[in-house]
Amino acid sequence: MPRMNAARKHPVEFTLNGRTVRAEVENRMLLSDLLRHEIGLTGTHVGCEHGVCGACTVQIDGRPARACLTLAQQVRGSDVRTVEALAPDPAVLSPLQAAFRRHHGLQCGFCTPGILMSLDALLRERPDADREDIREHLSGHLCRCTGYATIVEAALAAAEEQRKEETTNA
Amino acid sequence: MTILEKTESLVGRTVERIEDAGLLTGRGRYIDDLPVRQDTAHLAILRSPHGHAEIRTIDTTAALALPGVFAVLTGEDVARLTRSMTVGVKANVECWPMARDRVRYVGEPVALVVAENRYVAEDALDLIEVEYETLAAVIDPEKALAANAPVLHPSLETNLINERSFRYGDPEAAFEAAAHRISIRIAYPRNSCTPIETYGVIAEYDPGEDAYDVTANFQGPFSIHAVISRALNVPGNRMRLRTPPDSGGSFGIKQGVFPYVILAAVAARVAGRPVKWIEDRLEHLTASVSATNRVTTLEAAVTANGRITALSWDQLEDCGAHLRAPEPATLYRMHGNMTGAYAIENVAIRNRVVLTNKTPTGLNRGFGGPQIYLALERLVHKIADELGLDRLDVIRRNLVPADAFPYRTATGGLLDSGDYQAALDRACAEGGLEALRQRRDSARAEGRLYGIGYAAVVEPSVSNMGYITTVLTPDERAKAGPKNGAQAVATVAIDPLGSVTVKVASVPQGQGHRTVLAQVVAERLGLPMQAVYVNTELDTSRDAWSIASGNYASRFAPAVAGAAALAADRIRRRLAAIAAGQLNVTADRVDFKAGKLVDRDNPDNAVSFGRVAAASHWAPGTLPDGTDQTIRETVFWTPEQLQAPTAADGINSSLCHGFIFDFCGVEIDRATGQVRIDSYVTMHDCGRILHPGMVEGQVRGGFAQAVGAALYEEYAYGSDGSFLTGTLADYLIPTVMETPEPVILHHETPSPFTPLGAKGVGEGNCMSTPVCIANAVADALGVEDIRLPLSPSRVSEWLYGEERPPSKPQNAIPVATGASGQRMLTGSGSADVAATRGAVWAMLLDPNTLKAIIPGAHEVRKVTDTHFRAEVTLGIGPVKGRYRADIRLSDMVEPEAVTLSGGTEGALGSGRGMGRITLADTATGTRIAYRYEAAIGGKVASVGGRLLDGAARVVIGQFFQALARHAGGGTPRSVGFLQRLSALFRRRR
């Protein structure tokens, strides 16, 4: 990595939702700010900027990560995915998103993108995830609206559906 | 769980939400997502690190000189362009959005910066120099009333800003005649429902028209619009206030954004460009708004069999440092239902409002309910216990009887509908109370700590705009003119293609208004839901609204959705008249079905909705005589039941009164004091249910927040006013792991006073659940004096008594809370150096040496021979900040001993300390011995004490190590634990 200094901006290049992006940023710029305010993808939300609420969760190389605790420069060369990449088509929801809608897994929707990114990673890595696994992964997220139960139900339904799909496709 | 599924109509069905597709794909448009003008600048706010201090000087020169900074404003600058915000009681006091000569709470705005981006704006904050003279702070509302208490507002001469007493029926006679008088004293803590999205404001100023245009994630009530306009000194029509399409939760809290609307508006005016401000989480927790904390003494006159004949309330409400609109509304919102779900004829009330060095309070879900029910429902439990009666029997015996509705309460409320006994009986049967009792008994038989709690509450909704005037005396009210009602507004509009748009003056924050309104209007017009488009953005310049507009007091379903139904009905009647001519039938035979208007008796005789609906646009001349247009219909609806307070102070504070009966079982871990909710049953009567899924969502969400309030959450302050819960790692919100699943039951008795029979439902559990859990914990422990939150440390104290200092020394230095209440650190040590005493002495007086040895110092200036100023940067835990240190030398005995005392101050907090350094000759040089005491407050104190203590010790250690190194080597030696401990206890005395 080249030497950086605080006085000027530095280039950063990475893959965002399947496309290469290039930006010039100060080395103190957060990934959350880069995504939201420089690139304009505002689906990733910021609720605390200190790593507790989980609203800013994105996937970096397939793993959930807090965009508010990540410097933009840290994702150089990485593959970053945000909530905008979840739906297969602008007018079609992914099975996880559709399950959230069916089960009323959201109210204000502010915590939702982060939760979706965590659960999407979980269900990809662990298609057999059960209620306890889901609850454990959700425990890194704060939701102030729903009381969580409907989120757990939505995630379970999505997992179930994904398993069915896999058996049919197998 | 009962889900009341109705399929015959759209209303009452759990349909998928219209809002969700956008929110799930990242296409929500919250305030921070909105496009802004290209020249928009960013606002950052410098806040007080002190709970109470005089501002001596503010130097903004360096901040203004920073490239990229457009403007820096202090409280005086803001005051020049604004007026004091309206205060809701008669009192000689001003209320400014930014401190002028004095700060009164940690987090109070002191200066603001407008800069090209947030990063630069925050850099500039660090360059503003403020000199404070700290004052004694008062945090406890009772202590704030003491004769010698520090007074926050000298013009007021006291901290008691308002007091009123009320008398209904004949309470004295009832107490005189009572077989028993039973009372309780209880305190409700400060907490907040803390939405995950923080405040945000985008403001613009047009100097040509002297007009402001502000977008904010404000939630209402729009009575606050008047407060903002007045403060900005413009007519209401020059203060355009808009809300974004989406809001990330509010729960009342976003009412409190309005002082920042004023600040951002003024900042935009001075900077000459639009200004955007997004609050950060530290700011939100420290300085947004919260529930009031309240100390209540409640006494009941009780008959031998447990019937309550009178209540006497004494409420001491703590509204923080300023009485900010609409406070003291928290204290008065429940005024009409101070007797809860009970038929109690005689009531005495004394209400006092006190100011303390804490953040001003405001709306928070439950608004006044949690405070009164914690006292009332604890008391009902206590009455049963003292009289040896069954607790449930005492509740039953006192409930308002089913045949008494609508029931006029002693204080003037009108309980609209209900069958409390039936709801309670159903809850016990369907919720499995008998099984729960057995569970408790067998747990207890095994020696486990298990308890059952109950709570019966009335949940008011749709506030009477007049209730707050109950704080005025009848004379003052007569002078001010009557205030009452609850104007709800909805518009139904039809475009030239015949499609329908609904517009309401409400501001949803996740409640799904768009879906419910589409259901209500589509059902009335015989359309599929998708055919109706709902817009819930509010723009005071363009939309129909009233001071009661907004989304608060659970008014959506009963009032706003009702107004939309009325507007749709009016359009429907006109459309039927128009269609009647085309179908050649009378209007009463026209039915609305599946997008058509049909002859009820001959379904083949039909015309499309669009065609009839568009007639007003295309061919107004064809409308039948006497039939008005169908292009746009706006309904203002206010219920006649909401009258101004009577001369005798009777007030129907809310239109609807839902009923909730909860019971729960909790188990307490003997070893840890942890409270586990084993089972929770909540029965609701919220009138007619419009969308069962959303009602469940409201109940669950409120319940989860109430569990937080009961067990974890408190905005904690040190007694010096320092704020101790500034991050979400300190202010603990329940995660999925801490949130049990309640059993939710419904018993519907439609409200006769609302268009759809609906009542509010969102706030009830915030009122019933904290006290229900508290009652269960009291039952489990046999403890009467319950305090929230029921944290493990508190519960352990009840189990085992107060924690005593360890009998054997441990390796860590315990932290004491000093007399001032700040976090106290003490320590001592020594270091041997290879230099003479004279040389070491000279070093201590030399700014260059000090610069080299003070950790993180950029600059040390000598003010006088014994006074130095230093600029340092320190990182503690997650927060790194710049501090200014002021160091003075005293008690100098050259070259033997010197006392260093001083303070440091910065955006992140403050510290004061004193260290005595002694120099002694040794064979090889000098032994430097030191002993220090330090106290830390402000934002750093709120980031987690353990981190802080360690970090401070490291910093102080580094100072002396560096001194030793500078003087020629040597290693510092630590003093034994016992010495440190004894120093600590001396301090504690």
Ligand code: FES
């Ligand atoms: S915003 Fe990143 S965790 Fe809260």
Ligand code: FES
């Ligand atoms: S849906 Fe509002 S915070 Fe989760």
